[in-house]
Amino acid sequence: xxxxxxxxxxxxxxxxxxxxxxxxxxxxxxxxxxxxxxxxxxxxxxxxxxxxxxxxxxxxxxxxxxxxxxxxxxxxxxxxxxxxxxxxxxxxxxxxxxxxxxx
Amino acid sequence: xxxxxxxxxxxxxxxxxxxxxxxxxxxxxxxxxxxxxxxxxxxxxxxxxxxxxxxxxxxxxxxxxxxxxxxxxxxxxxxxxxxxxxxxxxxxxxxxxxxxxxxxxxxxxxxxxxxxxxxxxxxxxxxxxxxxxxxxxxxxxxxxxxxxxxxxxxxxxxxxxxx
Numbered sequence: 001x002x003x004x005x006x007x008x009x010x011x012x013x014x015x016x017x018x019x020x021x022x023x024x025x026x027x028x029x030x031x032x033x034x035x036x037x038x039x040x041x042x043x044x045x046x047x048x049x050x051x052x053x054x055x056x057x058x059x060x061x062x063x064x065x066x067x068x069x070x071x072x073x074x075x076x077x078x079x080x081x082x083x084x085x086x087x088x089x090x091x092x093x094x095x096x097x098x099x100x101x102x103x
Numbered sequence: 104x105x106x107x108x109x110x111x112x113x114x115x116x117x118x119x120x121x122x123x124x125x126x127x128x129x130x131x132x133x134x135x136x137x138x139x140x141x142x143x144x145x146x147x148x149x150x151x152x153x154x155x156x157x158x159x160x161x162x163x164x165x166x167x168x169x170x171x172x173x174x175x176x177x178x179x180x181x182x183x184x185x186x187x188x189x190x191x192x193x194x195x196x197x198x199x200x201x202x203x204x205x206x207x208x209x210x211x212x213x214x215x216x217x218x219x220x221x222x223x224x225x226x227x228x229x230x231x232x233x234x235x236x237x238x239x240x241x242x243x244x245x246x247x248x249x250x251x252x253x254x255x256x257x258x259x260x261x262x263x264x265x266x
Contacts, residue, residue: 011109081258
């Protein structure tokens with residue numbers, strides 16, 4: 001079976017759609033962060049895919065996904081620190097109940 | 104192999120956003136990320152796949168599990184994860200997928216390209232590219248990323264510190 005670019009783009013597109021759905025419907029902050037990771041990951045896949053299929057000789061896309069992975073990890077660490085701090089103050093992580101900017 | 108990877112990406116992504124228990128959502132996220140690493144290995148990007156496993160599957164998911172265990176009481180009376188705005192969420196997701204699919208179908212003649220062999224990126228190429236200052240070098244982003252990671256460590260400590 002010949003593997004074409006489209007056959008990899010469709011799973012990544014579905015992954016991105018799942019991320020959007022989860023980000024809009026979840027009301028728990030950690031679950032929203034999980035959906036965000038799904039979206040970031042779908043974008044990373046696309047960078048590597050376009051690099052590999054269309055410009056096989058270069059590797060800019062691969063390096064871009066490498067940097068994106070590192071930045072996503074940093075972002076997750078800070079977000080989780082914020083969530084834990086919010087939980088310590090407000091005793092839950094439900095976005096419908098956290099409606100004050102200052103405690 | 105392709106079928107396994109594609110199916111596991113689709114199924115585990117959907118389950119990660121529809122499951123009712125948050126620890127299970129983190130576990131499904133782990134499997135989706137591992138399937139992504141499988142895609143990278145199929146593309147002959149061994150270093151990228153290894154980074155994906157080490158950083159995402161090894162670091163981020165463990166961080167998620169710690170955060171979940173710190174902020175939730177597991178059990179039957181756990182709070183529901185999903186709000187009542189399911190219809191809007193489905194509509195937005197379907198609209199986005201339809202838009203991207205339309206763009207792919209109308210402009211995507213390149214989509215039918217097949218995978219050619221021999222694109223293996225050796226380790227020393229990655230290393231010299233990351234650390235060279237020439238026109239194809241990535242030293243500045245690399246340094247910026249190092250500073251970002253340091254700032255992120257300090258920020259994590261400062262934010263989560265007990266006052």
